[in-house]
Every structure is written in structure tokens, then in C-alpha cells.
Amino acid sequence: xxxxxxxxxxYWIYGFVLVIGLYAVLVKGNYVKRMIGLSIFxxxxxxxxxxxxxxxxxTGPIFVTPPQPGxxxxxxxxxxxxLTAIVVGIAVTALGLAITIRIKEEYGTIEESEIxxxxxxx
Amino acid sequence: xxxxxxxxxxxxLVIAALxxxxxxxxxxxxxxxxxxxxxxxxxxxxxxxADVALTEAAVGAGVSTVLFMGALSxxxxxxxxxxxxxxxxxxxxxxxxxxxFAASFEQPRLGDxxxxxxxxxxxxxxxxxxxxxxxxxxxxxxxxxxxGYDTLGEVLVVFTAGIGVLSVLSFSPKxxxxxxxEGVAERVRGVQHHAILRxxxxxxxxxxxxxxxxxxxxxxxxxxxxFSAGALFAAAVMLYGILEGADRSAKAxxxxxxxxxxxxxxxxxIGVGIVCMMLGGNFLDYSxxxxxxxxxxxxxxxxxxxxVGLTVSTVLIMIFNAxxxxxxx
Amino acid sequence: xxxxxxxxxxxxxxxxxxAPLLAAVPSRGHLPWLIASLTSLMTFALAIGLTGQVLxxxxxxxxxxxxxxxxxxxxxxxxxxxxxxxVITGASLMALLWGPASMTSEVGHQHQSLLYASWxxxxxxxxxxxxxxxxxxxxxxxxxxxxxxxxxxxAGPKRxxxxxxxxxxxxxxxxxxxxxxxxxxxYMMTGTLNVADMAVRLADVSSTMxxxxxxxxxxxxxxxxxxxxxxxxxxxxxxxxAPTPVAIFFAACSTKVALFVLIRFDFLIxxxxxxxxxDMLIGLLMPLSVAAMLVGSTVAIFERDLKRMLGxxxxxxxxYIVLAFSLLSTAGLTAAIVxxxxxxxxxxxxxxxxxxxxxxTGTSRLDDLPGIGKTMPxxxxxxxxxxxxxxxxxxxxxxxxxxxxxxxxxEHGSLGLVLLGAILLSSLMAVVYIWKVVEVAYFRDPPAExxxxxxxxxxxxxxxxxxxxxxxxxxxxxxxxxTRLPLGLANMEAPLLMGGQR
Numbered sequence: 001x002x003x004x005x006x007x008x009x010x011y012w013i014y015g016f017v018l019v020i021g022l023y024a025v026l027v028k029g030n031y032v033k034r035m036i037g038l039s040i041f042x043x044x045x046x047x048x049x050x051x052x053x054x055x056x057x058x059t060g061p062i063f064v065t066p067p068q069p070g071x072x073x074x075x076x077x078x079x080x081x082x083l084t085a086i087v088v089g090i091a092v093t094a095l096g097l098a099i100t101i102r103i104k105e106e107y108g109t110i111e112e113s114e115i116x117x118x119x120x121x122x
Numbered sequence: 123x124x125x126x127x128x129x130x131x132x133x134x135l136v137i138a139a140l141x142x143x144x145x146x147x148x149x150x151x152x153x154x155x156x157x158x159x160x161x162x163x164x165x166x167x168x169x170x171x172a173d174v175a176l177t178e179a180a181v182g183a184g185v186s187t188v189l190f191m192g193a194l195s196x197x198x199x200x201x202x203x204x205x206x207x208x209x210x211x212x213x214x215x216x217x218x219x220x221x222x223f224a225a226s227f228e229q230p231r232l233g234d235x236x237x238x239x240x241x242x243x244x245x246x247x248x249x250x251x252x253x254x255x256x257x258x259x260x261x262x263x264x265x266x267x268x269x270g271y272d273t274l275g276e277v278l279v280v281f282t283a284g285i286g287v288l289s290v291l292s293f294s295p296k297x298x299x300x301x302x303x304e305g306v307a308e309r310v311r312g313v314q315h316h317a318i319l320r321x322x323x324x325x326x327x328x329x330x331x332x333x334x335x336x337x338x339x340x341x342x343x344x345x346x347x348x349f350s351a352g353a354l355f356a357a358a359v360m361l362y363g364i365l366e367g368a369d370r371s372a373k374a375x376x377x378x379x380x381x382x383x384x385x386x387x388x389x390x391x392i393g394v395g396i397v398c399m400m401l402g403g404n405f406l407d408y409s410x411x412x413x414x415x416x417x418x419x420x421x422x423x424x425x426x427x428x429x430v431g432l433t434v435s436t437v438l439i440m441i442f443n444a445x446x447x448x449x450x451x
Numbered sequence: 452x453x454x455x456x457x458x459x460x461x462x463x464x465x466x467x468x469x470a471p472l473l474a475a476v477p478s479r480g481h482l483p484w485l486i487a488s489l490t491s492l493m494t495f496a497l498a499i500g501l502t503g504q505v506l507x508x509x510x511x512x513x514x515x516x517x518x519x520x521x522x523x524x525x526x527x528x529x530x531x532x533x534x535x536x537x538v539i540t541g542a543s544l545m546a547l548l549w550g551p552a553s554m555t556s557e558v559g560h561q562h563q564s565l566l567y568a569s570w571x572x573x574x575x576x577x578x579x580x581x582x583x584x585x586x587x588x589x590x591x592x593x594x595x596x597x598x599x600x601x602x603x604x605x606a607g608p609k610r611x612x613x614x615x616x617x618x619x620x621x622x623x624x625x626x627x628x629x630x631x632x633x634x635x636x637x638y639m640m641t642g643t644l645n646v647a648d649m650a651v652r653l654a655d656v657s658s659t660m661x662x663x664x665x666x667x668x669x670x671x672x673x674x675x676x677x678x679x680x681x682x683x684x685x686x687x688x689x690x691x692x693a694p695t696p697v698a699i700f701f702a703a704c705s706t707k708v709a710l711f712v713l714i715r716f717d718f719l720i721x722x723x724x725x726x727x728x729x730d731m732l733i734g735l736l737m738p739l740s741v742a743a744m745l746v747g748s749t750v751a752i753f754e755r756d757l758k759r760m761l762g763x764x765x766x767x768x769x770x771y772i773v774l775a776f777s778l779l780s781t782a783g784l785t786a787a788i789v790x791x792x793x794x795x796x797x798x799x800x801x802x803x804x805x806x807x808x809x810x811x812t813g814t815s816r817l818d819d820l821p822g823i824g825k826t827m828p829x830x831x832x833x834x835x836x837x838x839x840x841x842x843x844x845x846x847x848x849x850x851x852x853x854x855x856x857x858x859x860x861x862e863h864g865s866l867g868l869v870l871l872g873a874i875l876l877s878s879l880m881a882v883v884y885i886w887k888v889v890e891v892a893y894f895r896d897p898p899a900e901x902x903x904x905x906x907x908x909x910x911x912x913x914x915x916x917x918x919x920x921x922x923x924x925x926x927x928x929x930x931x932x933x934t935r936l937p938l939g940l941a942n943m944e945a946p947l948l949m950g951g952q953r
Contacts, residue, residue: 045635094189106613
């Protein structure tokens with residue numbers, strides 16, 4: 001049984017996680033929940049890229065011993081891209097959380113509906 | 123064996139995602155998110171992406187969770203249930219999933235060696251790296267040299283987030299506001315009442331820092347590099363802050379010094395590039411840094427990775443301290 | 452290696468280098484502003500130099516790290532890129548020169564170094580997008596500029612700035628991630644990230660569904676960033692609550708950069724090789740752009756707050772640009788490119804005028820500004836002239852844009868007549884909302900001076916602001932008469948895009 005038997009399962013899981021994350025972002029009213037949903041949504045994107053890097057019979061792209069012709073290695077490029085994307089993700093998350101903290105201080109709540117109430121009465 | 127493992131991690135990934143979104147208690151949601159990240163990291167490992175697994179574990183499961191919890195302790199513990207009517211987004215998202223599902227049948231199967239991504243650019247990197255750069259970790263070679271410009275952009279993103287958090291949280295909270303989350307009656311410093319946690323935790327901190335340094339400088343030979351090392355080092359400081367109290371960690375790593383070091387990290391990266399320009403090459407062309415191009419490449423990679431590690435660690439520490447010390451700001 | 456050879460990277464490098472330095476320098480008086488302005492000036496000069504190169508030699512390329520494309524990242528400065536650079540660096544410079552008094556009054560003296568450092572990072576990010584030739588690189592620099600802009604918008608004086616920023620952050624990140632996913636699909640099917648290379652390799656791809664999905668994701672992601680209807684909700688509030696100089700900078704350029712990326716992807720990569728993509732563009736983008744034009748203008752008419760009104764007007768203007776390039780013709784592309792340039796001037800001038808009013812009166816609500824034409828005559832006149840350019844009266848830059856747009860639309864027979872009707876209707880609505888301001892400003896009486904005299908008296912604006920404002924208003928008329936620069940670049944670029952080559 002090889003990894004290839006997983007076939008397209010990765011893609012289906014990625015699709016599912018993407019939709020779950022987006023759902024949280026669009027529908028939930030609590031700001032921190034939405035930030036968590038955003039992180040999940042970004043995670044799905046990572047899964048898509050890394051799924052691409054696997055090659056049947058290959059190993060990680062690190063030459064522990066000098067490479068022989070015919071050795072198979074996983075594709076290093078998606079890994080590089082996602083390393084960058086992960087850090088971008090946490091940068092956005094951190095900033096979003098800082099803003100949420102300030103919103104709590106200014107409005108007393110981090111629920112969308114209650115914030116609108118406060119603004120309407122102001 | 124690996125198929126079973128892969129199936130398990132993937133399926134559990136979805137379960138964790140669902141649990142995260144559904145939990146009403148936000149601390150529980152954060153923990154589920156941590157599990158989600160760990161499953162993601164495990165999956166990356168199964169897919170032969172060791173560097174990414176390391177970084178995802180450190181950043182997603184480690185730093186992200188701490189930041190979420192820190193923010194939650196300042197905002198709210200429970201989510202209020204007044205959601206907007208969810209049927210339209212659910213419908214659209216369901217359609218989206220159907221489209222993605224249908225498309226998957228035309229995409230290359232997992233592991234297919236004939237897939238386009240394994241032709242063209244990837245074989246070049248794998249075959250030419252020993253000749254041009256001569257470091258074993260091809261991912262680091264691409265990250266720091268072939269696509270070093272992207273990584274520089276990355277460092278700037280992190281730096282921007284750092285000064286952003288400083289800027290946003292620089293406004294002092296209103297004096298009469300009850301800031302701490304529900305249930306915190308008195309100010310407790312760290313986990314001072316839990317002796318086991320303190321002792322065990324303090325044993326881990328120096329090991330973690332050492333591991334971070336290993337990952338940083340050994341990143342050319344093994345999975346690692348600036349990002350994961352920076353996150354690990356920041357995690358060690360965060361652990362100290364959690365155990366001993368955030369004010370102590372802020373005193374150990376003062377904010378203004380963190381800002382300066384973060385700027386230094388970015389300047390180091392840019393500076394290496396500029397020196398390359400002055401020595402006659404293009405921006406970030408390390409080959410001109412030494413009489414032997416390969417040596418120049420290795421020197422350049424060492425320096426810029428250090429810049430990355432410096433900026434990432436200091437910015438994450440800065441953000442943690444800013445959030446964790448909020449009530450005393 | 453001469454300076455000229457390095458121009459493409461220098462435009463990005465200069466603000467990049469200064470920003471961390473500026474952030475680490477403690478705020479002292481006007482020093483942060485000074486550093487930021489000088490840096491912006493230098494960047495603008497570099498952009499001009501680069502444009503000269505492009506006009507003389509065509510697309511300029513640069514290999515980063517010395518690695519050949521597609522193994523390394525390559526920059527590719529086309530005529531359109533040069534135009535975008537001029538708009539970006541020009542917008543930054545004019546907003547900075549105009550705004551120190553406004554910034555200080557809205558944000559305060561503390562932490563200005565952090566704010567101006569973010570400004571430079573946004574400048575670096577936007578310029579980086581304009582010059583690069585690598586799809587993933589676009590994502591990285593897009594996030595740099597986006598994060599910097601979230602930081603700046605959040606610094607606005609009212610607390611609604613925070614919620615506006617939060618919505619902006621969520622929308623922007625979803626958009627960026629959609630773009631990332633789209634690029635992922637394209638990479639999956641072609642094996643490369645370089646834009647020119649992708650175009651070539653896409654010809655060999657047989658299975659089209661993933662590529663269609665890629666184009667869908669990229670389209671939606673960039674539409675979110677560009678505030679194209681119906682994904683425009685974040686923009687008017689973000690502009691309303693951001694500090695005014697920030698709003699000027701962004702209104703003049705930031706959404707256009709997303710449109711720039713969209714144009715490149717659509718025309719260079721997707722169109723030549725994806726059957727049915729052209730129909731999707733026409734079928735999807737054209738109705739949306741017409742909706743943007745009409746809905747944006749309609750809401751602007753009823754909006755009581757001047758900054759938000761201008762935000763909705765921008766939604767309409769973005770509709771014009773998208774309509775122009777969805778026509779899929781050389782004339783349409785020319786019109787779109789010219790309007791990207793002119794709109795920067797028009798909106799820049801309008802926001803500056805409103806910002807001047809806000810500085811002196813403390814409010815941007817129209818109802819609170821009766822008779823402002825009499826107490827601040829020069830500023831109000833500037834607003835009216837810029838408004839005239841917005842409507843598209845002959846002799847102004849706005850007229851040039853409308854002229855090219857209408858000629859492009861009329862090439863399409865009966866459909867063209869319908870579109871012409873929409874364009875004329877929305878222009879008429881622009882007349883209405885500009886007239887609203889004129890009516891309040893000139894035909895109502897200013898309130899009687901209250902007994903103690905407010906410190907923010909209704910005097911005319913400070914001299915520095917007025918000079919910059921009037922220079923930009925003057926530029927509206929200059930480029931209404933001498934169109935060689937924007938037109939020259941547009942004419943160089945449009946055939947390249949239509950031919951599907953770089």
C-alpha cells in the first residue's frame with residue numbers, strides 16, 4: 001500500500017477545511033472566532049500547496065548523502081512558498097488580535113451585533 | 123502504514139476544524155485550533171515536508187495558540203450565540219465545495235511523478251543546488267538564495283506586524299475599564315502557585331533556546347532555518363512569561379530593544395543585498411560576496427537566515443509582551 | 452553596474468531600507484514626517500527615471516540574486532508597470548507633502564515614527580507589486596502593503612476606525628488567500644511561478660477545470676482587494692475613518708494596484724490559452740462594473756458624510772476602469788490605463804480638499820458645513836474644480852478618460868449604446884452629488900460666529916496645504932490638455948496585453 005492510494009483524498013480534505021474556515025469568517029459574530037476561522041482557512045491553502053510536493057517513492061529534499069541519479073526527492077518549491085505563507089498568516093493573526101483587544105476596550109464587546117448597537121446609540 | 127497514518131491525520135484535521143468552529147467556549151476553541159495545527163504539521167511530515175512541519179508546529183500550534191489565549195484573556199471567554207442567518211453563506215460555500223470536489227478529478231493524483239510541478243523548475247533546484255550552492259537542505263537554498271527576495275518580503279511582513287501591534291496597542295486602556303477576562307479576581311503572577319509547572323517549565327526553557335539556535339545555524343543541513351528558529355526562540359521566552367509572569371518577561375526582553383533588534387534583522391537582510399549590488403552583482407546575488415561563488419552563496423545564506431531569525435523572534439516576543447502586559451500598559 | 456541598471460529594484464529598495472530605521476527612531480516633532488517625505492521624493496524621482504527607461508526601451512527586466520528566470524525571481528517593468536509606479540509614488544508624495552498638519556491633528560504626536568514607517572512599507576509593497584514578474588512575489592508584497600495599510604487605517608481618530616480596520620483586515624486577508632489558492636492551482640498545472648513563463652506553459656495544459664478554478668479564485672481575490680462591486684463594502688468606511696493623509700494615499704492608488712494585477716493575469720496568462728475565459732470576463736465583469744458605476748454613484752448621492760461619499764464615488768470609478776478593460780479591445784485597455792492615471796489625480800485632489808475642510812472645521816459631515824464656500828473660498832473652489840474633473844467636463848483629465856471610455860464602448864454596436872447610457876447616467880449622478888456640495892457651500896449662510904470663537908476657526912487652510920492642493924488641481928487641467936505621458940504609456944501597453952505577450 002503506498003501513499004498513492006490516498007489519491008485525491010487530500011484535495012477533498014483541503015476543500016472541506018477551506019469551506020469550514022470561510023464559514024466561520026462569514027457567519028460568526030464573535031471577532032476572535034472569526035480570526036480563528038481565518039487561520040483555519042489559511043491552513044487549507046497550505047494543505048493544497050504541500051499536497052503538490054509529494055512524489056511517489058521520494059524523500060524529503062535534504063541531501064543527507066550526496067544524491068545519486070535516480071534518487072527521488074519531494075518538490076522543495078511549495079515548501080518554500082508555504083514557509084513564507086505561514087509566517088504571513090501569523091503576522092495577520094497577531095495584528096487582527098491586537099485590533100480585537102482594542103475594540104473590546106473601546107466598545108466593551110467583541111460581538112458584531114452588539115458593536116453595531118453601541119455605534120447606533122452613540 | 124503511511125497510508126493509514128495519512129488518512130488518520132487528514133480526517134482528524136477536519137474533525138478538529140469542525141470542533142474549533144463549533145465550540146462556544148473560546149478557550150476550548152483555541153485548544154482545538156492547536157490540535158488542528160498539530161495535525162496539519164503531522165500531515166506535512168507525512169508529505170515529506172519537514173521544514174514546513176517544524177515551522178507549522180512552532181508557529182501554528184505554539185505561538186498562535188498563545189496569542190489567541192492571550193487575546194481571549196483580555197476580551198471574552200464565551201461566544202454569544204446571536205449569529206447572522208447562515209443559510210446563504212452555507213449555500214454558497216456548499217457550491218464552492220462541490221466545484222472544488224469536481225475539479226479534483228482533473229488534478230494530478232497525490233505523488234504522481236509525472237505531474238507538472240515535478241518537471242521544469244523543481245528538477246533544476248534538486249540537481250543544481252549541489253553545484254551552485256552546495257548545501258544539503260534544498261529548501262533553505264531556495265528560500266534564502268534562489269527566491270531570497272520573497273523571504274525578504276516575508277521579513278518585512280513580520281516587521282510590519284510588529285510595529286502594527288505596537289502602534290495599535292500603544293494607546294492606553296481607559297482607566298475605569300474592567301480589562302481582565304471574567305473570573306480573574308486578583309492579580310496572579312504567572313503560575314506561581316503551581317510548583318511542578320514552574321520547575322518543569324524552567325528546565326525546558328534553556329533546552330528550547332538551545333534547540334532554537336541549533337535549528338537556526340544548522341538549517342542548511344537539516345530542516346530548519348530562520349523562521350522556525352525565530353518562532354522556537356520566541357516560544358521559549360513566552361514560556362518564561364507564562365511561568366513567571368509577563369512583566370518579568372517584558373523586563374528581560376524590553377520592548378524598545380526588541381524593536382531595535384527587529385529593525386536590525388531587516389536591515390541585515392537588506393544590507394547583504396545592497397553589499398552585493400555594490401560589489402557588482404544584482405540585488406541579493408551572493409556569488410559576488412567571495413572569490414569563490416559557492417562560498418559567497420553560503421556566506422550570504424548564513425547572514426540572511428540570521429537576519430530572518432532575529433527579526434522573527436524579536437517581533438513575536440514583542441507582540442507577546444504587548445498583549446500579555448496589556449492591563450499594565 | 453550602473454544606477455540605471457538597478458532602477459527597477461531601487462524603486463522598491465529605497466522605502467524598504469528607510470522604514471525599519473524610521474520605526475526604531477523615537478518620534479520627535481516633525482522628523483518622522485520629514486524622513487518619510489524625503490524618501491517618497493527620492494522614490495518618485497526613481498520612478499520617473501524608470502519610466503524614461505521604459506519609454507525608450509520597452510519592458511525593463513531585472514534578475515534578483517542573479518538567477519535566471521524562472522528559477523529565480525525576476526522583475527519585469529512594462530509600460531503599465533511604469534504608469535502604476537508613477538501613480539503610486541506620486542500619490543504617496545502628494546499625500547505626504549499635503550498632510551503633516553492634518554496627520555498631527557488626527558493622530559497626535561506620539562508614535563508618528565511607527566505610522567510613517569508603515570507608510571513607507573506600504574509604498575514599498577505597492578511598488579513591489581508594480582515591478583515584479585513573479586506570481587508568488589505579488590502575494591508577498593501585496594501582504595506587505597495590506598498589513599501596513601491596516602496599521603495606518605487603525606490609527607484613525609475615532610473608535611470606528613478599529614471596526615473598519617477589522618473588516619478591512621478580514622476582507623483583505625480572505626482576498627489575498629484566494630489569490631494564493633488561485634496561484635497554487637496555476638502552479639499545479641504549469642509547474643512555474645513566473646508570469647511570462649506561465650503564459651507559455653499554460654498552452655500545453657489539457658485539463659481546463661483546475662485552471663478555470665484558478666482564474667475564478669484569482670478573480671475573486673483581486674476583486675475583493677480592488678473593492679469591485681459587490682465586494683466593496685470595506686472601502687468607504689475604511690476611507691472615512693482612516694487619518695486623512697492615509698485616505699488620500701490609498702484612494703489615489705491602492706485599489707488600482709489590485710486591478711493592475713488582474714489585468715496582467717487576465718490578458719497575459721489566462722485569455723490566450725483558456726477558451727471561454729474571454730466570455731467569462733465579459734459575462735461576469737461587465738455587469739458587475741455597470742452595477743458598480745450605478746450603485747456607487749447612487750449611494751454617493753444620498754451619503755451625508757463627504758469622505759464616505761468620495762469612497763462610494765471611487766466604487767463607481769473602479770467600475771469605469773473594469774468596464775473599460777472588460778471590453779477586451781485595445782481601445783478599452785487604453786481607456787482603462789489612462790483612467791487609472793487620471794483617477795489618481797482626481798480623487799487625490801478631492802480628498803485633499805475635503806481633508807483641508809476637516810482640518811479647519813473638525814467635521815466632514817456636509818450638514819455641518821453650510822456656507823463653507825464663503826469662509827474657505829480657495830479650498831471649496833479647489834473641490835469644485837476637482838469635481839468638475841470627476842464629472843468629465845472638457846479641458847480636464849476626467850474628460851480625457853470619459854472620451855476614451857466612450858469611444859471604446861461605441862465600438863460594440865448596440866451593447867455599446869446600452870453601456871453608453873450607463874456611463875452618461877452615472878456621470879449625471881456625479882453632477883448631482885458634486886452639486887449637493889456646491890449648494891451647501893455657496894448657497895447657504897455660514898453660522899453666526901459664536902461668542903468665544905472656537906480655536907479651530909473657519910479660516911482658510913495653511914499655506915503648505917493650499918499649495919499642494921492647487922498643484923494637484925492644476926495637474927488635472929494640465930493632463931486634460933497634454934496627454935502625452937499617460938497616453939504614451941497606454942498606447943505602448945495595450946497592444947502588448949492584447950497580443951498576450953510581455
